[in-house]
Amino acid sequence: MAASIFAAVPRAPPVAVFKLTADFREDGDSRKVNLGVGAYRTDEGQPWVLPVVKKVEQMIANDNSLNHEYLPILGLPEFRANASRIALGDDSPAIKENRVGSVQSLGGTGALRIGAEFLRRWYNGNNNTATPVYVSAPSWENHNSVFMDAGFKDIRTYHYWDAAKRGLDLQGLLNDMESAPESSIFILHACAHNPTGTDPTPEQWKQIAAVMKRRSLFPFFDSAYQGFASGSLDKDAWAVRYFVSEGFELFCAQSFSKNFGLYNERVGNLTVVGKDADNVQRVLSQMEKIVRTTWSNPPSQGARIVATTLSSPQLFDEWKGNVKTMADRVLLMRSELRSRLEALGTPGTWNHITEQIGMFSFTGLNPKQVEYMIKEKHIYLMASGRINMCGLTTKNLDYVAKSIHEAVTKIQ
Numbered sequence: 001m002a003a004s005i006f007a008a009v010p011r012a013p014p015v016a017v018f019k020l021t022a023d024f025r026e027d028g029d030s031r032k033v034n035l036g037v038g039a040y041r042t043d044e045g046q047p048w049v050l051p052v053v054k055k056v057e058q059m060i061a062n063d064n065s066l067n068h069e070y071l072p073i074l075g076l077p078e079f080r081a082n083a084s085r086i087a088l089g090d091d092s093p094a095i096k097e098n099r100v101g102s103v104q105s106l107g108g109t110g111a112l113r114i115g116a117e118f119l120r121r122w123y124n125g126n127n128n129t130a131t132p133v134y135v136s137a138p139s140w141e142n143h144n145s146v147f148m149d150a151g152f153k154d155i156r157t158y159h160y161w162d163a164a165k166r167g168l169d170l171q172g173l174l175n176d177m178e179s180a181p182e183s184s185i186f187i188l189h190a191c192a193h194n195p196t197g198t199d200p201t202p203e204q205w206k207q208i209a210a211v212m213k214r215r216s217l218f219p220f221f222d223s224a225y226q227g228f229a230s231g232s233l234d235k236d237a238w239a240v241r242y243f244v245s246e247g248f249e250l251f252c253a254q255s256f257s258k259n260f261g262l263y264n265e266r267v268g269n270l271t272v273v274g275k276d277a278d279n280v281q282r283v284l285s286q287m288e289k290i291v292r293t294t295w296s297n298p299p300s301q302g303a304r305i306v307a308t309t310l311s312s313p314q315l316f317d318e319w320k321g322n323v324k325t326m327a328d329r330v331l332l333m334r335s336e337l338r339s340r341l342e343a344l345g346t347p348g349t350w351n352h353i354t355e356q357i358g359m360f361s362f363t364g365l366n367p368k369q370v371e372y373m374i375k376e377k378h379i380y381l382m383a384s385g386r387i388n389m390c391g392l393t394t395k396n397l398d399y400v401a402k403s404i405h406e407a408v409t410k411i412q
């Protein structure tokens with residue numbers, strides 16, 4: 001037999017976060033803890049179907065008016081409108097002026113991909129592959145790959161994390177914006193920056209917006225954790241809304257994976273804010289072409305759940321309560337972990353654990369210490385030292401804190 005036509009295909013490396021979870025599953029040690037996964041867990045370490053989601057799923061199952069016909073290519077209209085509304089706010093001038101459009105997407109990743117494809121095809125000249133795309137250092141690793149796969153050739157990083165002070169490197173970030181070529185694209189985390197858990201303050205966002213406006217840089221917000229940072233949807237959307245109020249044209253990729261716990265339903269939205277209705281409609285007409293050749297038509301279940309919840313005042317309140325339950329548990333785990341590390345006298349400072357926000361914390365553990373945690377303690381975390389606070393429970397906190405203490409004191 002002739003050799004396979006695929007004989008020369010090299011094996012791609014596994015996706016780190018999924019590999020970590022697979023390793024965790026195979027680990028037979030009863031003390032094992034998974035701090036790697038990017039999903040909410042209850043205090044019992046279990047996935048959580050939000051009560052409001054369960055209720056709405058039942059409503060959908062009992063609604064005989066629904067069917068499985070194709071949706072419009074751009075998605076379920078009531079989902080798109082409501083999703084953009086919670087990003088931009090009820091009284092958004094851009095919505096009132098009819099210059100907001102949206103595309104239902106397969107998760108936040110789908111929204112980033114459709115936005116990236118559109119920008120490569122139509123922004124800053126046709127088939128524009130040379131426009132620099134700036135991603136924070138560090139960032140969610142998929143930002144880089146999504147823009148690369150969309151055809152962008154010049155992906156750069158901008159300063160974000162100051163490891164020494166365990167906080168935002170605002171000056172580095174502003175310097176990078178000052179020296180970026182005009183029209184460069186900047187991917188900005190709307191809130192709860194992944195992986196550092198460190199966001200600019202409103203005052204710092206104002207400085208960032210001022211430089212971006214003066215230098216004509218394009219803001220592409222990634223909003224994957226609205227509600228998770230502060231427990232308040234409005235607070236967590238402050239930056240996006242401020243940029244809109246400053247007159248920016250922008251994109252905002254929204255994920256409902258985390259704040260609705262709908263990870264595998266793939267429900268996301270790309271909000272487009274333009275100068276006027278005509279611009280937005282032309283942009284959407286091109287995005288429709290991109291969707292047609294990408295997934296052709298979006299799935300309805302997740303979009304129906306979100307649309308039904310967001311369009312009923314009572315369900316909306318219930319959902320906000322569910323989001324707050326998740327955000328509060330994260331806050332509690334932060335303070336509990338910090339107080340344990342401080343009580344143990346673990347070398348270093350641990351205030352960053354409670355100062356950081358959202359699902360993740362950048363512990364400051366180095367790769368060798370991470371390896372020790374995994375190999376010796378069966379505690380799984382990303383090589384960057386990022387931990388998912390939801391992996392902590394009242395039952396494993398002591399063990400995790402003692403293990404971090406050991407890792408930091410034994411391994412330099």
Ligand SMILES: Cc1ncc(COP(=O)(O)O)c(C=O)c1O
Pocket residue numbers: 038106107108109110140189194222224255256257263267268
């Ligand atoms: C920063 C960031 N953006 C986007 C996403 C994409 O989420 P989704 O699963 O909805 O595609 C994630 C998920 O982990 C994320 O952390």
